[in-house]
Amino acid sequence: MDASNKSDDVGKTLETQAKAFFDSAPSLHNSHEITQKLIQFIQHNSSSLARRIVCVTSGGTTAPLEQLCVRYVDNFSSGHRGAISTEYFLKAGYAVIFLHRRGSYQPFCRSIPDDPLLECFELTNDLNIQVRKAYSEAVKRAILDHHTAVAGGHLLKLPFSTIFEYLQMLQMIAISMRCIGLRGMFYLAAAVSDYYVPWKNMVEHKIQSGPPLLDVKLFQVPKMLSVIRKDWAPQAFCVSFKLETDSSILVNKANAALEKYKMHAVVANELATRKEQVVVVTSAEKITGMRDNSESANDVENPLIKLLSKRHITYIEDSGR
């Protein structure tokens, strides 16, 4: 695959690239429904409650190779970070818009096995369904916590698969969150495609096997982090993630992202140790967050969300002066 930069987009401004991306993307079939859900959710949480609202992105985006898609390029992410972070944000009093990859890890499901239907349930002698004893506490907890968050109107779950869906939904969320200004946060943990095939360049039908070399040109996805900061939700507190496999370049890359995209914080993590340690990089500090094995809730997301929530409050107070 040719991931060179020799594309039509070289030299265009970010605004032009972003516009070209959205103009050529296939439109969402349910955009009206999503807009209604967002309006309701934001109104509910901002009217009397004046909660802070965070958009947590989670899981990897796909870049399809065919319009009637059989094959796609995927980005690694189980969705664990986003799902567990959502639980801690809810605990910290935030309302959460959970923009997640369809089929990825979900909040409150940490103690539920991969195949819940077949593993958690069993048939009784009279062919009724019951929860297996071994899972009854975990299932009760998951249903209760999930129901409390959703029924209370504090958790809105929106699924995506492709980079086209993800960026269109992120734009809709950001624009809807503009009205809450400083109280909004973006926590961008999704692993987003760097390269994609623009819709107009994509073949309609399944690529036929045959030729020994498949020549597919991938174009750079416009970096929407800057657009969120500049245009979509300029007052929101923005946290992005930096993932590397080489620890020697990680913190420098996170610093570069902080400056380039004007993030308020960048969370640096290395693939192999991402569940044990993260480094939060801001313009003023570099803080290492570790999983605390002496506590029962020993997720690295616990200290991470506590820290970000504090920094968000300081940001609101400082900006309001």
Ligand code: 9Z3
């Ligand atoms: C992350 O770095 C996330 O922490 C992980 C979480 C994807 C590593 P899991 O879902 O893993 O718990 O399995 N997300 C951001 C990855 C990313 O694509 N970042 C871009 C980059 O590093 C910037 S937007 O260039």
